[in-house]
Amino acid sequence: MNKLPIGIQSFEEIATGGYYYVDKTYFVAKLSNEGKYYFLSRPRRFGKSLFLDTLKQAFLGKREFFKGLYLYDNWDFGKTYLVLHISFGSGVSRSAQDTVENIFFS
Numbered sequence: 001m002n003k004l005p006i007g008i009q010s011f012e013e014i015a016t017g018g019y020y021y022v023d024k025t026y027f028v029a030k031l032s033n034e035g036k037y038y039f040l041s042r043p044r045r046f047g048k049s050l051f052l053d054t055l056k057q058a059f060l061g062k063r064e065f066f067k068g069l070y071l072y073d074n075w076d077f078g079k080t081y082l083v084l085h086i087s088f089g090s091g092v093s094r095s096a097q098d099t100v101e102n103i104f105f106s
Contacts, residue, residue, distance in 0.1 A: 005017075005020065025054065026071075027051075032058075
């Protein structure tokens, strides 16, 4: 029996850890093919970080994580992109140096 991915924000961990996952990868393809700019506005704990990590894995070309999902056959995994991941979840920065270290070394 699969586990529920409560509190997990890593698509890789969900894909390889035997967790239930509601396939939202159709929206990855849709976002990349339509429009120009997006603002993800959802309440807390509604999957924003997980969706962004799913986007990250798709753009990095990690096809093996998408087996059985929409994106597996509907994405060009041969074409990869540089992904810049900046997390502001590491806490409060008290100086410019703290900010630089949080961005580049966390």
